[in-house]
Amino acid sequence: MRSTLLLIIGGLLILQACSPEPVYRLKAKVNDNQTSFYKGVEYIHLENDSVLVTISYYEHTSSMFALDVEVINNSEQIVRVAPDSFAYKSYSGFIPENPGQLLTFNQAKNPEQKILSLDLALSQQKANQQTDELLFYTLQGLTAANGVMAETEEEQEEAGEQLAQNAVNQQIDRARYHHRRAGLRGSKEFWKAEALRITDLWPGESIRGLVYFKTDPNAKLYQILIQLDKFHYDTWFRQKKYQPGQKHYQ
Numbered sequence: 227m228r229s230t231l232l233l234i235i236g237g238l239l240i241l242q243a244c245s246p247e248p249v250y251r252l253k254a255k256v257n258d259n260q261t262s263f264y265k266g267v268e269y270i271h272l273e274n275d276s277v278l279v280t281i282s283y284y285e286h287t288s289s290m291f292a293l294d295v296e297v298i299n300n301s302e303q304i305v306r307v308a309p310d311s312f313a314y315k316s317y318s319g320f321i322p323e324n325p326g327q328l329l330t331f332n333q334a335k336n337p338e339q340k341i342l343s344l345d346l347a348l349s350q351q352k353a354n355q356q357t358d359e360l361l362f363y364t365l366q367g368l369t370a371a372n373g374v375m376a377e378t379e380e381e382q383e384e385a386g387e388q389l390a391q392n393a394v395n396q397q398i399d400r401a402r403y404h405h406r407r408a409g410l411r412g413s414k415e416f417w418k419a420e421a422l423r424i425t426d427l428w429p430g431e432s433i434r435g436l437v438y439f440k441t442d443p444n445a446k447l448y449q450i451l452i453q454l455d456k457f458h459y460d461t462w463f464r465q466k467k468y469q470p471g472q473k474h475y476q
Contacts, residue, residue: 246469246470246471247288248443248467248468248469248470249286249467249468249469249470250286250291250441250443250465250466250467250468251283251286251465251466251468252283252286252291252448252463252464252465252466253268253283253463253464253466254268254270254283254461254462254463254464255321255322255447255462255463255464256270256461256462260272260461267282267283268282268283269281269282270282270461272452272459272461274457274458274459275301275457276299276300276301276302277297277298277299277300277301277305277454277457278296278297278298278300279295279296279297279298279452279454279459280295280296280298281293281294281295281450281461282294283463284436286441289440289441290335290438290439290440290441291438291439291441292436292437292438292439293312293436293437293439293450294434294435294436295312295422295434295435295436295437296432296433296434297427297432297433297434297454298432299427299428299429299430299431299432300429300430301429302429303429303455304426304427304428304429305426305427305454305455305457306424306425306426306427306454306455307422307424307425307426307427307433307454308423308424308425309333309334309335309336309337309421309422309423309424309437310333310334310336311334311452311453311454312333312334312437312439312450312451312452313331313332313333313334313450313451314331314332314439314448314449314450314451315328315330315331315448315449315451316328316329316330316331316332316442316444316445316447316448316449316465317329317445317446317447317448317449318444318445318446318447319446319447320446320447320464321447322447322449322462325447325449326446326447329442329444329445330442330445332439332440332442333439334437334438334439335437335438335439335440337417337418337421337422337423338423338424340417340421341414341417341418344410344413344414344417345414347410348407348410348411348414351403351406351407351410352407355400355403358399358403359396362392362396365392366389366392366393369385369388369389369392370385370389372385373385373386373389420435420436421435421436421437421438422434422435422436422437423435442465443467445465446464446465447462447463447464447465448462448463448465449461449462450462450463
C-alpha cells in the first residue's frame with residue numbers, strides 16, 4: 227500500500243514538474259486614434275508639450291515583460307529619461323474605465339543593477355573555475371604519484387586510466403565554463419545595448435530602448451505611468467494569459 231502511494235505521489239510530482247508555463251501577451255487598451263501598426267506591432271503615441279513618447283509591447287520572459295519605448299524631445303529644454311521614470315499599477319479588471327482591484331505597484335528594472343549583477347556573476351564564475359583548475363592539477367599530481375609508487379602493473383594501468391579520465395572530465399568542465407561565460411557576457415551586452423539607460427535629451431534629440439518590468443501573473447490590466455521631469459503620461463495594456471493546450475485565454 228505504501229509503495230503504491232509513493233508511486234502515485236511520484237507520478238503527480240513528475241506531471242506537475244513537466245507542466246508547461248503559461249504564455250503572456252500585452253495589448254493596448256487605448257483609443258484607436260492613439261495607436262498605429264507597423265509589421266504587426268501596435269504602437270501607442272503620447273504627446274505632452276512637444277515631448278513625444280511612443281510605446282509598444284516587446285516581449286514576456288519567464289518573469290519579466292518589456293516595452294519598447296522611444297522618446298523624442300521637441301521641446302526647448304533638456305529632458306531626462308531614465309528607467310525609474312517608468313512604473314506600473316496592475317489591476318484585476320479588464321477595462322481602464324473600471325480597472326477593479328489594485329494589485330501591485332512596480333517600477334521598471336534598473337539596467338545598471340542588472341549589469342552589475344552580471345559582472346559579479348562573471349567574477350564569481352571565474353574564481354570558481356580557477357579553484358576547479360587548481361583542484362584538477364592537484365588531483366592529477368596525486369594520481370600520477372600513486373602510479374609511480376604502484377607495486378603492480380595493474381595498479382599502474384589503473385592510475386594511467388584515471389589520469390586520462392580526469393583530463394576528459396576537465397575538458398568537459400572547461401567547455402561548460404566557456405559556454406556559461408559566453409551566455410553571461412551575451413546577457414550583459416544585451417542590457418548595455420538594448421535596455422533604456424539614463425540619458426539627458428537635448429532639444430531635437432531622441433532615444434529608444436527596452437524597459438523591463440516584473441510580471442504580475444494575476445494582472446488583467448497594467449496602467450503604465452511615465453514621468454519625464456515635468457511631463458507626465460499614462461497608458462493601459464491588457465494582459466492576456468494563454469495556457470498551452472487550451473483554446474481560451476484568461
